[in-house]
Amino acid sequence: EVDWFSLASILFLLMFAPLIVYYFIMSCDQYQCSLIDPVIDLLMGNEHLSDIWNKTPTLTYRAAGIYTLWVAFQVVLYVCIPDFCHKFLPGYVGGVQEGAITPAGVVNKYEINGLQAWIITHVLWFANAYYFHCFSPTIIFDNWIPLLWCANILGYAVSTFAMIKGYFFPTNAKDCKFTGNFFYDYMMGIEFNPRIGKWFDFKLFFNGRPGIVAWTLINLSYAAKQQELYGQVTNSMILVNVLQGIYVLDFFWNEAWYLKTIDICHDHFGWYLGWGDCVWLPYLYTLQGLYLVYHPVQLCTANAIGILMLGLIGYYIFRMTNHQKDLFRRTNGNCKIWGKKPEYIECSYMSVDGTKYYSKLMTSGFWGWARHFNYTGDLMGSLAYCLTCGFDHILPYFYIVYMTILLTHRCIRDEHRCFSKYGKDWKHYTSEVPYRLIPGVF
Ligand code: NDP
Numbered sequence: 001e002v003d004w005f006s007l008a009s010i011l012f013l014l015m016f017a018p019l020i021v022y023y024f025i026m027s028c029d030q031y032q033c034s035l036i037d038p039v040i041d042l043l044m045g046n047e048h049l050s051d052i053w054n055k056t057p058t059l060t061y062r063a064a065g066i067y068t069l070w071v072a073f074q075v076v077l078y079v080c081i082p083d084f085c086h087k088f089l090p091g092y093v094g095g096v097q098e099g100a101i102t103p104a105g106v107v108n109k110y111e112i113n114g115l116q117a118w119i120i121t122h123v124l125w126f127a128n129a130y131y132f133h134c135f136s137p138t139i140i141f142d143n144w145i146p147l148l149w150c151a152n153i154l155g156y157a158v159s160t161f162a163m164i165k166g167y168f169f170p171t172n173a174k175d176c177k178f179t180g181n182f183f184y185d186y187m188m189g190i191e192f193n194p195r196i197g198k199w200f201d202f203k204l205f206f207n208g209r210p211g212i213v214a215w216t217l218i219n220l221s222y223a224a225k226q227q228e229l230y231g232q233v234t235n236s237m238i239l240v241n242v243l244q245g246i247y248v249l250d251f252f253w254n255e256a257w258y259l260k261t262i263d264i265c266h267d268h269f270g271w272y273l274g275w276g277d278c279v280w281l282p283y284l285y286t287l288q289g290l291y292l293v294y295h296p297v298q299l300c301t302a303n304a305i306g307i308l309m310l311g312l313i314g315y316y317i318f319r320m321t322n323h324q325k326d327l328f329r330r331t332n333g334n335c336k337i338w339g340k341k342p343e344y345i346e347c348s349y350m351s352v353d354g355t356k357y358y359s360k361l362m363t364s365g366f367w368g369w370a371r372h373f374n375y376t377g378d379l380m381g382s383l384a385y386c387l388t389c390g391f392d393h394i395l396p397y398f399y400i401v402y403m404t405i406l407l408t409h410r411c412i413r414d415e416h417r418c419f420s421k422y423g424k425d426w427k428h429y430t431s432e433v434p435y436r437l438i439p440g441v442f
Contacts, residue, residue, distance in 0.1 A: 002181045010187045014271065018152060021283050022056075024395065025148060025290075030055055033291050033395045056145060063146030066139065071154065074209040077120060079200055083113035093256040100265045102192055103352055104174035110259060111199050114208045115252040121213055125220065138228055140214075140221035141293060148283060155275035159186065162202060162269050166190025177268055189270025202269050206277040208255065214282050216241070216248050222289035226296055235304050236297040236388040240288045243311040243384055250319060257326055262414060284398065288385050291396045297389055307387045314380025321366040321374035328362045337365035345432065347425030361422075361429045370435045371415070375407040379437075411436050 023038070030052065031037040041047040086094035094115060099108045129137045136142070163186050170176050175192035179185055194202045219241045223233050251258065258264060267273060299307070327335045328342055335342065343364040350356055366373040382403040389396035415436075419426045436442055 002179050002184045007181065007184065010183050014183065014187060017275075017280065021148070021279055024287060024398065025145060025283060026052065026056060027395065028290050028294055029057075029145060033294050033393050035393070035395050058146065059149040060143070060146045063143045063150055066143060067147055067150035067154070070214070071210050073121075074117065074213060075200075075205070077117035078111075078113065078205055078209060081113060081116065081120075082111060083116050085113070085116045085119070089115075092253060097256045097259060099193075099259040102172070102175050104172060104192075105351075105353070106172055106175060106193075108193055108195075108201070110201060110204055110256075112256045112259075114213075114255040115249075117209055118213050118216075118248070118252045122216065125217055129224070137224035138221055140218050141225040141290075144290075148279070151279045151282065152275075155271075155278035158202070158206065158278065159271035159274035162194050162274055163190060165194055171195045185270065187271045189268030189273065192268050194269050203264055203267075203273060204259075206269075206274055207258070207263055208251065211277045211281040212248055212251055215285060216245050218282060218286045219244055219289045222286070222293050225293045229293070230296050234292060234296045234298045236299050236390075237289065237292045239299075239304060239307060239311070239388045240292065240385055243308070243315075243381065243388075244285075244289075246311075246315055247381060250315070254322075257322070260326070260329075262410065266417065284402065287398055288389050288396045291389050291393065295389070295392065299388065299390075303387075307384050310387070311381050311384030314377045314382075314384060317366065317377030318374055318381060319377070321377060324365040324367060325362065325374075328360070328365075328367075333360050333362075337362070340364070343368070345425060345429050347422045347429070349421045349423075359422075361425070363429070363432045368433060369439050370437055371430070371433050372407070372411045372436055375411060376437050379403055379407060408437070 024035070027033055027035050027038055031041075038047070038052065042049065042052075083094035086092050092115065094112045097110050097112050099110055101107050125137070128134050140147070165171075166176055166185075167190070170191050171194050172192065176190050177185075177188075177192070178190060196202075223237050223241055226233050226237055263273065324337050324342075328337065328344070333342055333344055342362050344360040344362045346358065347361055348356055348358050362368075370376065379400070382400045386397045386400045415426075415430075422429070
């Protein structure tokens with residue numbers, strides 16, 4: 001059943017999320033990244049909405065061509081080139097891997113080749129920038145708003161297609177979820193793992209590519225723009241490229257592990273993932289780099305080192321916390337966490353067909369400090385990206401505000417799910433590990 005609060009939030013997001021993205025990007029394009037100036041201009045009558053709209057670049061054939069080629073290229077890399085990275089990179093898990101068991105008892109197979117797609121794309125990008133010169137490395141920045149229209153078209157098309165597919169030709173009918181509320185189903189999705197053919201998995205493709213492969217390219221394009229405009233790339237821009245680059249590389253290095261995360265394991269595929277991956281992620285996760293094109297901040301060495309340390313420590317916590325749980329679950333607790341046997345709580349749950357299963361919740365390592373310390377590490381990294389931009393404008397801080405809301409909401413959503421799944425065992429666990437994100441605080 002869909003409660004009123006969920007429905008109101010969904011309607012709000014469906015109506016306003018595309019406007020929020022537009023507002024941020026337009027503010028940079030027309031108001032030097034000030035979020036307040038457009039409002040002041042409108043309230044003072046200096047500008048009308050139509051003036052702002054008329055100054056906004058429209059969809060162009062060039063942008064449509066670039067975007068179509070980009071997505072088609074990523075589809076080819078995903079579908080046509082089986083992974084070869086796992087054959088020569090020690091420790092990397094790629095190639096055909098199994099996902100988690102779905103509520104209907106299906107175990108999907110995935111071709112994990114995101115790292116390879118990322119490497120090929122970036123090798124070609126640098127080859128073009130330094131040798132072939134077929135297009136300028138500023139191409140993404142130069143077409144940023146026309147590309148926004150293309151990303152929206154794809155985001156809406158894929159979400160609508162996923163909805164129709166869920167009704168008429170689902171990949172696995174037993175894993176479909178119909179709430180009876182059109183808006184909820186459109187937003188949160190009907191099908192669990194929509195696919196075309198054996199290998200084209202919507203969630204894996206849209207979650208990682210084109211958005212996350214593009215993330216580092218978008219940052220590189222911003223750095224190239226700084227070089228073109230000011231004759232140099234600032235240390236803040238390098239920091240953003242490096243810290244976000246580590247995050248993106250980590251994502252692809254651990255793509256097989258992501259098959260076990262909430263996005264792939266529990267969320268259905270609808271507008272939230274489809275449009276979010278096409279538009280929200282590439283446009284709003286890259287705001288710091290965009291801001292630095294308009295405001296090239298050169299940090300003093302102490303600040304730059306401080307931000308780098310915050311970002312790296314955040315990343316370490318994020319990775320190690322995730323690694324501890326992964327190791328614990330893979331070995332069924334037969335491993336060492338911080339040199340000791342892990343402590344845990346035995347728990348059980350029932351599947352839809354009434355079968356009883358057993359599981360374990362770890363209460364030592366980072367999982368003994370807080371129930372979602374991985375999110376805390378993620379938030380520290382996010383704050384580091386924002387701090388590179390200094391304190392003149394609030395726009396670059398959108399990311400940390402958004403991530404705090406996203407991860408707190410995700411934490412509550414996950415705990416609600418875990419409570420429904422494990423019942424009294426979950427209560428026992430929360431009494432052993434009482435804090436969610438920050439020990440002693442929340
Ligand atoms: P988690 O990796 O924290 O997984 C939560 C699940 O882990 C729970 O549902 C439960 O699943 C299991 N679990 C919970 N507590 C324990 C425990 N003590 N011991 C063992 N298992 C436990 O959540 P996500 O999938 O959301 O996050 C994965 C990573 O991705 C995070 O680091 C997050 O920061 C990052 N992320 C980043 C986003 C971004 O936009 N940048 C967005 C979303 C996530 P079960 O049913 O198996 O028991």
